[in-house]
Amino acid sequence: xxxRPAVVLLSGGLDSSTVLAIAxxxxxxxxxxxxxxxxxxxxxxxxxxxxxxxxxxxxxQVVDIDLRAFGGSALTDDIEVPxxxxxxxxxxxxxxxxxxxxxxxxxxxxxxxxxxxGARDLFIGVNAMDYSGYPDCRPAFVExxxxxxxxxxxxxxxxxxxxxxxxxxxxxxxxxxxxxGFALGVDYAMTTSCYDPFEDGACGRCDACxxxxxxxxxxxVADPTVYGGS
Amino acid sequence: xxxRPAVVLLSGGLDSSTVLAIAxxxxxxxxxxxxxxxxxxxxxxxxxxxxxxxxxxxxxQVVDIDLRAFGGSALTDDIEVPxxxxxxxxxxxxxxxxxxxxxxxxxxxxxxxxxxxGARDLFIGVNAMDYSGYPDCRPAFVExxxxxxxxxxxxxxxxxxxxxxxxxxxxxxxxxxxxxGFALGVDYAMTTSCYDPFEDGACGRCDACxxxxxxxxxxxVADPTVYGGS
Numbered sequence: 492x493x494x495r496p497a498v499v500l501l502s503g504g505l506d507s508s509t510v511l512a513i514a515x516x517x518x519x520x521x522x523x524x525x526x527x528x529x530x531x532x533x534x535x536x537x538x539x540x541x542x543x544x545x546x547x548x549x550x551x552q553v554v555d556i557d558l559r560a561f562g563g564s565a566l567t568d569d570i571e572v573p574x575x576x577x578x579x580x581x582x583x584x585x586x587x588x589x590x591x592x593x594x595x596x597x598x599x600x601x602x603x604x605x606x607x608x609g610a611r612d613l614f615i616g617v618n619a620m621d622y623s624g625y626p627d628c629r630p631a632f633v634e635x636x637x638x639x640x641x642x643x644x645x646x647x648x649x650x651x652x653x654x655x656x657x658x659x660x661x662x663x664x665x666x667x668x669x670x671x672g673f674a675l676g677v678d679y680a681m682t683t684s685c686y687d688p689f690e691d692g693a694c695g696r697c698d699a700c701x702x703x704x705x706x707x708x709x710x711x712v713a714d715p716t717v718y719g720g721s
Numbered sequence: 722x723x724x725r726p727a728v729v730l731l732s733g734g735l736d737s738s739t740v741l742a743i744a745x746x747x748x749x750x751x752x753x754x755x756x757x758x759x760x761x762x763x764x765x766x767x768x769x770x771x772x773x774x775x776x777x778x779x780x781x782q783v784v785d786i787d788l789r790a791f792g793g794s795a796l797t798d799d800i801e802v803p804x805x806x807x808x809x810x811x812x813x814x815x816x817x818x819x820x821x822x823x824x825x826x827x828x829x830x831x832x833x834x835x836x837x838x839g840a841r842d843l844f845i846g847v848n849a850m851d852y853s854g855y856p857d858c859r860p861a862f863v864e865x866x867x868x869x870x871x872x873x874x875x876x877x878x879x880x881x882x883x884x885x886x887x888x889x890x891x892x893x894x895x896x897x898x899x900x901x902g903f904a905l906g907v908d909y910a911m912t913t914s915c916y917d918p919f920e921d922g923a924c925g926r927c928d929a930c931x932x933x934x935x936x937x938x939x940x941x942v943a944d945p946t947v948y949g950g951s
Binding site for chain 2: 554555556591592593594595596599600602603604606607626627629631632635636638639640642643644645648
């Protein structure tokens with residue numbers, strides 16, 4: 492059986508690494524895209540490459556784009572990453588770690604990759620539960636991009652070329668994501684979520700770390716993350 | 722009166738230079754974005770900068786992205802640019818000069834720029850008449866991107882932040898575009914359209930040159946383009 496190609500957005504984090512395992516479990520041969528977009532640290536890309544290598548993907552590619560040119564986010568600028576926030580603070584409004592139009596840009600590149608590889612399936616690890624403050628992590632965003640993809644490309648002239656945007660984590664809790672990935676053999680020790688890591692591990696206190704720790708606890712799975720700097 | 726900011730995609734070609742003039746005529750302060758995306762020649766970017774300078778825009782920015790990594794187009798690969806095609810050949814199917822998902826990617830960056838500048842208006846010079854073979858130059862594409870833009874960004878949480886994608890040339894002939902730009906004072910000698918220019922001017926024979934020459938003839942406006950290499 493020939494595996495169908497798919498394009499998987501892979502950040503090296505917990506969510507996208509789980510999505511990769513899900514795509515493979517569904518019988519896809521994943522072409523993984525990661526982005527060097529002016530992140531404050533390169534650990535994500537190292538993690539993405541290691542996860543892709545271990546998974547035995549069809550291809551892995553790092554695309555260089557410069558979102559720093561636009562500014563406006565704590566993930567790419569010198570704005571301080573918030574720490575030790577409770578769920579109420581995290582849920583209030585769009586966080587400073589939001590990068591303008593990031594998922595729109597990432598999916599646009601995934602669409603280009605799909606056109607040249609013949610893939611009709613895009614996978615993205617957005618999650619509406621934990622990241623309710625990010626507009627581009629919501630169901631309406633995923634639906635709107637799928638519609639755009641089908642009018643923006645060769646698919647518009649070929650009924651057999653319908654493009655599907657898969658966002659399997661959209662309605663899952665962090666604990667459900669971890670349980671599913673654990674069942675599929677994802678090695679979460681290879682993944683990284685921290686917005687502001689130390690030399691020797693994750694900070695343990697940014698929103699991403701807080702959600703990750705809570706997720707492992709709620710999933711009843713041992714957290715393999717090294718929390719450093721303390 | 723404070724001018725409203727807008728983001729204008731500016732390639733340095735005839736169409737986008739006309740769009741810039743239209744945006745200014747409508748009272749917008751344009752933030753222009755150009756892309757270095759692995760084009761075979763840099764003449765477009767020189768033209769874009771010159772056009773933006775002359776127009777006195779709010780800002781001009783060149784964004785580096787590497788579409789060559791994806792291949793699949795005569796504009797970025799070593800595929801031969803077709804020459805001397807008649808209208809029937811140009812209209813048949815998606816041309817090899819189509820760059821996968823290019824306008825989707827360009828508008829995604831425009832959307833990021835809009836978020837950080839506070840602009841709610843994006844301008845793009847797509848044209849469904851002359852480029853019927855490009856899926857991402859059609860009305861359905863523009864509508865789909867506008868919908869996406871309004872669910873993908875902070876606009877989703879703020880009714881006053883509705884984003885509009887302006888594609889004023891969508892249904893105009895090349896002659897109508899030239900007549901409008903001429904009336905607005907666009908200096909078309911500064912613009913470049915050719916897919917495959919010589920050192921001393923445009924080739925005069927690629928699809929873009931053929932449409933440009935026909936457009937000036939039909940508009941009854943003298944063509945200031947230097948056609949070289951002959």
